[in-house]
Amino acid sequence: MRIGVFDSGIGGLTVLRTLADALPGHDLVYLGDTARVPYGTRSPQTVIRYSLRVASYLYEQDVGAIVIACNTATTWAMDALQRAGQAVGVPVFGVVTPGVSAALKVHKTGAIAILGTEGTIAGGAYQRGLAAAHAGVTVIPVACPLLVPLAEEGWVTGDVPRGVAEHYLGGLRGQVDTAILGCTHYPLLSSVIAEALPDVTLVDSAQETANVVLKELGPGDDTNRSIRFLVTDHVERFKRVGATFFGTEPTHVTWVDLPEPSGEFAAPSRTDTA
Amino acid sequence: MRIGVFDSGIGGLTVLRTLADALPGHDLVYLGDTARVPYGTRSPQTVIRYSLRVASYLYEQDVGAIVIACNTATTWAMDALQRAGQAVGVPVFGVVTPGVSAALKVHKTGAIAILGTEGTIAGGAYQRGLAAAHAGVTVIPVACPLLVPLAEEGWVTGDVPRGVAEHYLGGLRGQVDTAILGCTHYPLLSSVIAEALPDVTLVDSAQETANVVLKELGPGDDTNRSIRFLVTDHVERFKRVGATFFGTEPTHVTWVDLPEPSGEFAAPSRTDTA
Numbered sequence: 001m002r003i004g005v006f007d008s009g010i011g012g013l014t015v016l017r018t019l020a021d022a023l024p025g026h027d028l029v030y031l032g033d034t035a036r037v038p039y040g041t042r043s044p045q046t047v048i049r050y051s052l053r054v055a056s057y058l059y060e061q062d063v064g065a066i067v068i069a070c071n072t073a074t075t076w077a078m079d080a081l082q083r084a085g086q087a088v089g090v091p092v093f094g095v096v097t098p099g100v101s102a103a104l105k106v107h108k109t110g111a112i113a114i115l116g117t118e119g120t121i122a123g124g125a126y127q128r129g130l131a132a133a134h135a136g137v138t139v140i141p142v143a144c145p146l147l148v149p150l151a152e153e154g155w156v157t158g159d160v161p162r163g164v165a166e167h168y169l170g171g172l173r174g175q176v177d178t179a180i181l182g183c184t185h186y187p188l189l190s191s192v193i194a195e196a197l198p199d200v201t202l203v204d205s206a207q208e209t210a211n212v213v214l215k216e217l218g219p220g221d222d223t224n225r226s227i228r229f230l231v232t233d234h235v236e237r238f239k240r241v242g243a244t245f246f247g248t249e250p251t252h253v254t255w256v257d258l259p260e261p262s263g264e265f266a267a268p269s270r271t272d273t274a
Numbered sequence: 275m276r277i278g279v280f281d282s283g284i285g286g287l288t289v290l291r292t293l294a295d296a297l298p299g300h301d302l303v304y305l306g307d308t309a310r311v312p313y314g315t316r317s318p319q320t321v322i323r324y325s326l327r328v329a330s331y332l333y334e335q336d337v338g339a340i341v342i343a344c345n346t347a348t349t350w351a352m353d354a355l356q357r358a359g360q361a362v363g364v365p366v367f368g369v370v371t372p373g374v375s376a377a378l379k380v381h382k383t384g385a386i387a388i389l390g391t392e393g394t395i396a397g398g399a400y401q402r403g404l405a406a407a408h409a410g411v412t413v414i415p416v417a418c419p420l421l422v423p424l425a426e427e428g429w430v431t432g433d434v435p436r437g438v439a440e441h442y443l444g445g446l447r448g449q450v451d452t453a454i455l456g457c458t459h460y461p462l463l464s465s466v467i468a469e470a471l472p473d474v475t476l477v478d479s480a481q482e483t484a485n486v487v488l489k490e491l492g493p494g495d496d497t498n499r500s501i502r503f504l505v506t507d508h509v510e511r512f513k514r515v516g517a518t519f520f521g522t523e524p525t526h527v528t529w530v531d532l533p534e535p536s537g538e539f540a541a542p543s544r545t546d547t548a
Binding site for chain 1: 308309310315316317320419420422423424426427429433434437438441507508511533
């Protein structure tokens with residue numbers, strides 16, 4: 001089977017890497033919407049619109065399943081993407097439910113922090129997922145906007161990343177025993193996050209997401225599977241920055257044109273004409 | 275006259291503020307392309323495409339002139355926007371040429387730094403502008419990618435912004451006497467930039483841009499002029515974050531739908547199929 005994996009940009013490569021290991025016999029097509037990255041500060045309506053556009057392109061690539069390797073897109077667009085997927089018979093997997101499961105497995109005291117983008121925290125999908133488990137956990141959500149640009153710069157060690165992590169997370173020390181890395185960029189910063197949160201277990205949803213997809217789709221049987229990359233903006237920058245996230249420099253990278261459809265969309269928020 | 279002012283997001287509000295003071299008798303319409311911000315890390319082709327889309331919308335608003343209040347858009351899209359403007363008889367002003375003029379007026383030793391986004395530095399418009407003046411200046415360009423997200427967060431003082439400024443700019447101390455703030459977000463960070471570069475004159479192109487526009491268009495004679503804001507993504511976030519840049523919270527903010535035109539565009543970079 002061909003599996004489509006998508007993210008706003010390059011963060012999802014941390015998930016792709018895990019999927020590639022866990023599902024060695026499936027073709028993988030990764031689409032990074034680098035012309036519109038980041039999704040983390042955009043309105044729900046805009047994230048849904050961009051996500052549906054990306055998914056419709058992946059359907060044209062004959063994917064048999066889609067993995068949303070982006071927490072913000074999963075948070076806001078999972079429902080819309082699943083409805084669209086059902087219409088064409090393509091299952092859609094996100095990273096939030098697996099992240100919730102992983103956290104519920106490892107926490108000890110029931111105090112769990114969620115670290116994410118503005119959108120992921122405001123959207124509340126992790127908070128709802130943890131509440132729905134009726135596990136009696138206490139959830140502390142923390143938006144950490146600067147972590148994405150730091151990771152994208154590859155600036156992951158030293159005083160500045162340490163200072164940024166301390167700024168967002170210092171107040172959590174002693175308050176939680178588990179923290180969900182609720183953004184696919186954050187695993188790159190796990191060393192400074194761990195320094196700010198000693199004795200806290202950091203949960204990365206990539207492995208659990210791969211487990212879920214493996215359980216549904218099996219490991220595949222293609223002995224000569226391919227991994228391809230599609231990006232909506234520069235190829236060179238994706239390769240250069242992507243190497244840090246994927247472990248090796250991505251090859252077979254192609255630019256694709258994804259003009260937005262015209263037509264009626266919901267306004268992202270009330271117009272202020274006061 | 276109605277003047278259209280555009281930026282990728284909210285940084286251009288620092289320019290709008292100066293224009294509003296310098297040209298009290300013209301209507302001003304500001305368009306922030308917040309659904310596609312930032313432009314600073316995108317390919318030239320993508321920046322040109324987005325900029326042309328924004329400009330064509332402003333023409334529909336009957337603007338008599340356009341000010342590109344964004345260094346990256348000026349760097350990559352000035353030529354394309356001026357050609358499009360000529361076709362409809364609308365003059366287009368950018369921020370780079372005024373920034374160059376301002377720096378040439380104040381420098382003492384001929385050693386000038388340019389601080390900007392990845393795109394602004396790579397595009398080389400400031401470097402070419404300074405070279406074209408044949409003033410015998412030495413130019414040191416420095417890309418400072420983290421400054422935009424810091425300014426957008428309103429995180430402009432303290433150890434982290436100071437550390438980021440020091441990281442990018444520490445090496446410039448003793449090397450230059452003048453530094454161009456080549457991004458409309460940077461005036462917000464001028465205190466930490468000045469700390470990293472003591473005895474260096476910081477040049478903000480907003481005032482010189484306003485001078486150029488004033489000279490061409492005059493102060494206007496509308497005694498009841500309006501200032502309106504158009505954004506392509508959430509209105510509330512623009513008002514909240516924009517207040518820091520504009521001095522007061524923007525009012526009369528309206529969401530506009532700017533779907534991209536379909537059709538043929540140049541690919542942003544060579545496809546890698548190796």
